[in-house]
Amino acid sequence: MENNHLLFVNQNTEIEIKPFSDETIGELLIRHRIYIDQPCGGTGLCGKCRVILNGILPEPTIKEKRIFSKEELASGLRLACQTKASGGMSVSIPVQDSQSIKVLDSFEEIGSAKISRDSQHENGIAIDIGTTTIVAYLIDMGTGKTLAASSAINPQTAFGADVISRISYIGDDPKKLLELQKAAVRQINDLIKDLFAKTGRSATKEDLIVVAGNTTMEHIFAGISPESIGRSPFEPQFYESIEFTASELGIEMESSVKVKLLPNIYGFVGGDIVSGIIYSGMHKTDELSLLVDIGTNNEMVLGNKDIMYCCSAAAGPALEGAKIKMGMRAAPGAIDSVKIN
Numbered sequence: 001m002e003n004n005h006l007l008f009v010n011q012n013t014e015i016e017i018k019p020f021s022d023e024t025i026g027e028l029l030i031r032h033r034i035y036i037d038q039p040c041g042g043t044g045l046c047g048k049c050r051v052i053l054n055g056i057l058p059e060p061t062i063k064e065k066r067i068f069s070k071e072e073l074a075s076g077l078r079l080a081c082q083t084k085a086s087g088g089m090s091v092s093i094p095v096q097d098s099q100s101i102k103v104l105d106s107f108e109e110i111g112s113a114k115i116s117r118d119s120q121h122e123n124g125i126a127i128d129i130g131t132t133t134i135v136a137y138l139i140d141m142g143t144g145k146t147l148a149a150s151s152a153i154n155p156q157t158a159f160g161a162d163v164i165s166r167i168s169y170i171g172d173d174p175k176k177l178l179e180l181q182k183a184a185v186r187q188i189n190d191l192i193k194d195l196f197a198k199t200g201r202s203a204t205k206e207d208l209i210v211v212a213g214n215t216t217m218e219h220i221f222a223g224i225s226p227e228s229i230g231r232s233p234f235e236p237q238f239y240e241s242i243e244f245t246a247s248e249l250g251i252e253m254e255s256s257v258k259v260k261l262l263p264n265i266y267g268f269v270g271g272d273i274v275s276g277i278i279y280s281g282m283h284k285t286d287e288l289s290l291l292v293d294i295g296t297n298n299e300m301v302l303g304n305k306d307i308m309y310c311c312s313a314a315a316g317p318a319l320e321g322a323k324i325k326m327g328m329r330a331a332p333g334a335i336d337s338v339k340i341n
Helices: 027-032 062-067 070-074 156-161 161-170 174-199 215-224 273-281
Strands: 006-010 015-017 050-054 077-079 091-094 121-131 133-140 145-153 208-213 241-243 258-261 289-293 297-303 308-314
Touching: 006 027, 027 156, 027 289, 062 077, 070 077, 121 174, 121 215, 121 297, 133 174, 156 161, 161 174, 161 215, 174 215, 208 215, 208 273, 215 258, 273 289, 273 297
Parallel strands: 006 091, 121 208, 208 258
Antiparallel strands: 006 015, 050 077, 050 091, 121 133, 133 145, 241 258, 289 297, 297 308
């Protein structure tokens, strides 16, 4: 390894990277499209972006001294968001097992949305861009049957676990907006390839992609600044459903394939909750219904066919450890069962 290069080691892979001046390890990894969790957005508050250094150890920062014990610091543990990258440094990270995120079988269903038989489109791809997880489904548009599902961690978690952290990261910088948009699109392209590989079907120029997500996720995916959502009165740049071609967004399918985003309601209540309303049919009933979507961004809708009220709150920072020491998302290491004797 050259003295002016950093050696990054992950499982059986070794990469030599030349760091920029005054660049943290976290920033260097993002620059090379290596995404590790930085739930607090790189502020050093959560202590989750742990890396292991080998060789000459840099002096720990005040925040690292608060998070790690003396023994841990001596063993080479540091925070990627706090430690400056330098030549001659060797860095490794815990295994980031994004493939452990799986779409579980459905619980008992209250009903199902009617999917019109569509002779115009052979394949339909439904994509849910969650703050933490991206899920994609392949639909046979001739029968309405779901053929396959695929999911993965949203790589934008490297820029912050919650939507506010990502809005703050982007600010008014179009380059940072493009950086997050491309990160999501690359993951979506991988999921789409996986769907077709699982089913043996072929993509066509007549396919249709429909995308839902909270307001911030839809804005970033569309390449539209979410800055206005992060400040009062928290208004999105668009409410209505908008349409693109695959080539406009960087989706690796036939360039003419249509990509439709579901409409937003307001603030942090987006197309994901709109799809839930349609699926549940609560907009057609006389009795009151409560729809709750508990994710990193939590949304609720109460109403019936006459009127609906909706609101949102950030569940992720409270439960997933974004800016607190305890807590984590549903991933390897989380408590998944409890037995009491």
